Amino acid sequence: MSGEAEIVRDILSNARRVVKTEPLRDGVILVNGADLKPEPISWLWHGWLARSKLHILAGAPGQGKTTIALAFAATVTTGGRWPDGSRCPAGNVLVWSGEDDPADTLLPRLMAAGADPKRVFFVTGSRIGGEVQSFDPARDMVALTEQCERIGSVRLIIVDPIVSAVTGDSHKNTETRRALQPLVDLAASMDAALVGITHFSKGGQGGDPTQRVVGSIAFTAVARVVLVAAKVKGEEGDDRRVLARSKSNIGPDEGGFEYHLEQSEPVPGIYASYAAWGDAVSGSARELLTDPNEDDDGKSSALDAAADFIQQVLGQDVVPSKSVYEEAKEAGIAKRTLERASDALGVKKRRGDGAKWYWSLPKSANSANNANVENMADLPTPINQDGGECA
Incomplete structure (x- = not known):
């Protein structure tokens, strides 16, 4: 083999080694912060x-x-x-x-x-x-x-x-x-x-x-x-x-x-x-968006907003109380306001298996309760207020 042929062979061999890569693996993708470029909002x-x-x-x-x-x-x-x-x-x-x-x-x-x-x-x-x-x-x-x-x-x-x-x-x-x-x-x-x-x-x-x-x-x-x-x-x-x-x-x-x-x-x-x-x-x-002529100290409005929030979140379902508290926190509703609103609505609070608690609306607040609400009867009798509730 001539010298030129050997040179060409070596070049092609090196090129194949460079091009050859391992297949991409499945898994979590991480990007290092140093590889990112800060960009303004468009x-x-x-x-x-x-x-x-x-x-x-x-x-x-x-x-x-x-x-x-x-x-x-x-x-x-x-x-x-x-x-x-x-x-x-x-x-x-x-x-x-x-x-x-x-x-x-x-x-x-x-x-x-x-x-x-x-x-x-x-x-x-x-x-x-x-x-x-x-x-x-x-x-x-x-x-x-x-x-x-x-x-x-x-x-x-x-x-x-x-x-x-x-x-x-x-x-x-x-x-x-x-x-x-x-x-x-x-x-x-x-x-x-x-x-x-x-x-x-x-x-x-x-x-x-x-x-x-x-x-x-x-x-x-x-x-x-x-x-x-x-x-x-x-x-x-x-x-x-x-x-x-x-x-x-x-x-x-x-x-x-x-x-x-x-x-x-x-x-x-x-x-x-x-x-x-x-x-x-x-x-x-x-x-x-507040009416300046309305006499409202904001407390009743916060309570009304919390009550409406509860009705939206519970709907016809039986919902873990932990989920209700978490969503209320994201919505900016204070825990005390949420609990006052739940009392005003007569929300049913029952403990299921273990330490988990569940909320549901009473039939008077939601006449269209589905089978999930009917299943509340199968849960143990609720502990009184002195027993506290696990959020």
């Missing part, structure tokens, strides 16, 4: 809508939550200006609504807000085996991701209501977190802001608005920003609507904007509402 609307993050937009019925979300969509599709005057880069918008029809409700509202309809895409279902079926995020998220990649430049995703994404019990923390994750992953892969719309629970006037979001605390725990919309009385007795930040883990968590719901005729004979933005306002969401 904002769609600075301080309000962050790319790749989940936002909750909550409020009582009739406050224009969907109309506000569509105002966001209009700004994105046209590269318009946000209520604070800052410019938004133009992009596409994805809308999944389980409550409003795209043709007779959503599109007219988008047009009234000045949106570019060519940049808005509605999720209306899935085709399985040639048949059209309802969109199921647990089944169809991969296909939806492929569609978003085909569309390109999806910068805003609206889910109305966000509870539509939860196939299980939306009042259970673990089930809700698991159901929301595919949507959060979709937003992250698209570098889009995800806005989920939901309602306020009854009561709680004067309390923390974040605690009034219907469903599991997971909705507001997973969300990086919680926005609330409400109509309140001004100091002079006039009505005003306010969009405020109730929570933010990634930016300012106070301040807001006044808004008005106006009517227009985007197409002859078709009327639709749109959000007209007003002045910026300062203060926390709790301060902004």
